[in-house]
Amino acid sequence: MKKPSHFIKTTLSAALISACAVSGMLVTSGAMAAGTLDKIKSTSSATMGVRESSGALSYTIGDGRFAGYHVEICQRVLTEIKNQLGIKVLEIKYLPVTSQNRIPLVQNGTVDIECGSTTNNAARQKDVAFAVTTYVEEIRIAVKANSGITSLNQLNGKRVATTTGTTSVQLLRKHEKATGVNFDEVFGKDHADSFLLLESGRADAFVMDGSILAGNIANAKNPKDYKIVGEVIAVEPIAIMMRKDDPDFKKAVDDSIKKMMADGSLTRLWDKWFLQPIPPKNAMVGLALSESTKQAWANPNDKPAEAYQKK
Numbered sequence: 001m002k003k004p005s006h007f008i009k010t011t012l013s014a015a016l017i018s019a020c021a022v023s024g025m026l027v028t029s030g031a032m033a034a035g036t037l038d039k040i041k042s043t044s045s046a047t048m049g050v051r052e053s054s055g056a057l058s059y060t061i062g063d064g065r066f067a068g069y070h071v072e073i074c075q076r077v078l079t080e081i082k083n084q085l086g087i088k089v090l091e092i093k094y095l096p097v098t099s100q101n102r103i104p105l106v107q108n109g110t111v112d113i114e115c116g117s118t119t120n121n122a123a124r125q126k127d128v129a130f131a132v133t134t135y136v137e138e139i140r141i142a143v144k145a146n147s148g149i150t151s152l153n154q155l156n157g158k159r160v161a162t163t164t165g166t167t168s169v170q171l172l173r174k175h176e177k178a179t180g181v182n183f184d185e186v187f188g189k190d191h192a193d194s195f196l197l198l199e200s201g202r203a204d205a206f207v208m209d210g211s212i213l214a215g216n217i218a219n220a221k222n223p224k225d226y227k228i229v230g231e232v233i234a235v236e237p238i239a240i241m242m243r244k245d246d247p248d249f250k251k252a253v254d255d256s257i258k259k260m261m262a263d264g265s266l267t268r269l270w271d272k273w274f275l276q277p278i279p280p281k282n283a284m285v286g287l288a289l290s291e292s293t294k295q296a297w298a299n300p301n302d303k304p305a306e307a308y309q310k311k
Contacts, residue, residue, distance in 0.1 A: 046112045048095065056214075056287070074115035122306050139207065140230065186202060
C-alpha cells in the first residue's frame with residue numbers, strides 16, 4: 001500500500017507501551033491538560049490505537065502495517081486535523097491494542113484516537129468519549145458449517161468462545177431465547193485467538209460482532225467450513241474512541257466524520273472494505289450496509305448501546 005507523503009508511519013511495541021502506560025510513565029499531567037490538538041500540534045505526531053484482528057474494521061496486514069474501514073476513517077480524520085493545525089508532516093504511530101487495555105491507554109493519553117471495534121455503551125462513556133457512530137453492529141454466532149447449530153437454544157451444553165474484555169457473551173445470556181440455556185465460556189486473548197478456538201474444535205461457537213466473524217471467516221483456510229447462524233443477539237453502535245473531557249478534539253473528529261457521511265465518503269469506504277477484495281489475501285467479507293448503519297449516518301449521534309436497546 002502506498003504511503004501518503006504527508007504521513008510518517010510508525011508501529012509501536014504494544015508490550016512496551018502497555019507496560020509503561022500502566023505505570024503512568026508515558027503521560028504527564030501537563031500534556032493531558034493541554035488537550036489532544038495541542039499535543040498533536042506540538043509533537044507533529046498522533047498515536048492511533050489499532051486492532052490486529054477486528055475483521056475489516058481494523059487489522060494487521062503484516063510488517064507492522066494496519067488497514068481497515070476504521071483505520072482509513074481515522075487516517076482521513078488525522079489528515080484533516082493536520083491541515084487545520086498547519087502541520088507539514090504528521091507522524092502517525094500505530095499501537096496495537098486489545099479489548100482489555102484499549103480504554104486505559106486512551107484514558108491516560110498513550111493513545112490519542114482508538115480506531116478498532118469498540119462498542120459505545122453507557123458504562124464506557126463514564127471513562128472515555130466516542131465519536132459519532134460509524135457502524136451499527138449486529139452480534140451474531142459463528143459455527144462450523146457441519147455443526148448442526150442454527151439457533152441460540154442449541155448452545156445448551158456447548159462451549160462458546162468470545163474475546164476477553166468484550167460484551168458479546170453478556171448480551172447472549174440476556175437474550176430471551178437463551179433462557180435456560182447453559183453453556184461454558186472459553187476465552188481468546190484477541191479475536192483471532194477466539195476464532196482459533198472454533199477452528200481447532202476447542203469451542204463449538206464463537207459469539208462476536210458480525211463484521212468480526214465475517215472477516216475472520218473470510219481469512220480462514222477454508223471459509224466454506226464456517227457460517228454465521230441464528231438470531232441477532234443485539235444491535236450495538238461501534239465508534240471511534242478518544243479521551244473524555246476533550247471537547248475540542250471530539251468536535252474536530254466528529255466534524256470530519258460528519259463531512260464524510262455527507263459527501264458519500266463513508267459509503268465508498270464501506271464498499272471498499274466490506275464489498276471488495278481486501279489485503280492481504282484479497283478475500284471479500286461480503287457484508288452489506290445495514291439500514292441501522294444508514295440511519296446512524298443520516299442522523300449523526302454518539303448515543304450509547306442502551307439507546308438502541310430501548311427501541
